[in-house]
Amino acid sequence: MGLDDELTAHIDAIRGTVAGSSTVVAEVAALLCSCFEQGGKLLICGNGGSAADAQHFAAEFVNHLRFDRRALPAIALSTDTSVLTSIANDRRYEEVFARQVEAIGAAGDVLIAISTSGASANVLAALGAGRQRGLFTVGFTGELGAERMAPDCDLLLAVPSRETARIQECHEFVYHVIAGMVEEQLFGGVVSAKTEIARSN
Numbered sequence: 776m777g778l779d780d781e782l783t784a785h786i787d788a789i790r791g792t793v794a795g796s797s798t799v800v801a802e803v804a805a806l807l808c809s810c811f812e813q814g815g816k817l818l819i820c821g822n823g824g825s826a827a828d829a830q831h832f833a834a835e836f837v838n839h840l841r842f843d844r845r846a847l848p849a850i851a852l853s854t855d856t857s858v859l860t861s862i863a864n865d866r867r868y869e870e871v872f873a874r875q876v877e878a879i880g881a882a883g884d885v886l887i888a889i890s891t892s893g894a895s896a897n898v899l900a901a902l903g904a905g906r907q908r909g910l911f912t913v914g915f916t917g918e919l920g921a922e923r924m925a926p927d928c929d930l931l932l933a934v935p936s937r938e939t940a941r942i943q944e945c946h947e948f949v950y951h952v953i954a955g956m957v958e959e960q961l962f963g964g965v966v967s968a969k970t971e972i973a974r975s976n
Contacts, residue, residue: 785944791935792945799932800949803887803913804956806930810885810911811961816848818880818910820872820901821889824943825915826853828889828950835954844962850879852901872901882909888928891942893920902927915949917942 776784807817817836819829829851836849852875853859862871876886886905890898893916905912906927914920914928921933934945 784938784941788934788936788938788941788945789948792932792949795935796932796949799930800952801956802930803932804953804960806911806913807885807953807957808960810883811847811957813883815881815883815885816850816879817885817887818850818852818876818905819887819889820852820875820898821915822853822895822897824939825889825891825946826851828943828946829853829887831947832887832950832954835950836957840951840954840958842958842962844958847957847961852876869896869900872897873904876901876904876908876910880905880908880910884910885913886910887913887915888924889915889946890920890924891917891939891946893917893923899923899927915946 821829833849833851836847852872888898914924914931934942
């Protein structure tokens with residue numbers, strides 16, 4: 776596949792995601808705003824590239840995207856190697872995320888579970904654990920994963936593609952949109968000290 780074909784496939788996937796999931800994106804943003812306003816936290820999990828996405832998405836909340844504002848509590852469950860390897864070694868790899876949800880998840884928190892295939896056993900187990908503990912569960916997947924993930928998801932975003940690369944690219948786009956919407960809703964009226972200093976000079 777040449778460059779033009781890759782670009783066309785990427786653009787088509789983004790357009791399809793926006794057309795089919797704009798309502799879900801708005802609902803996830805609203806859910807996160809409510810969660811943060813009520814003192815809850817966001818947990819995120821995924822494998823491989825989706826693990827990197829989980830860390831990236833968490834960073835947008837803990838640090839910031841556009842506004843200089845207070846930190847928001849978001850945790851990527853793929854980052855603590857001691858926790859991950861001990862669970863995988865002593866229990867089962869399928870429990871590496873679910874066990875963490877059991878440990879730190881609380882009713883009213885939000886769990887975002889990412890699996891491009893929708894078939895990742897540890898991601899599905901995390902969703903099940905989230906449901907049991909009263910978390911709001913959100914799934915991000917691709918076309919083939921929707922049926923597998925839907926039963927344990929309060930909200931589900933499925934990219935209309937079967938290609939892992941396209942699905943991950945659309946997920947990253949959506950993460951930024953959601954993070955931006957949350958910041959705007961919670962901190963849109965906040966003007967940073969840096970901005971005020973710049974204006975006065």
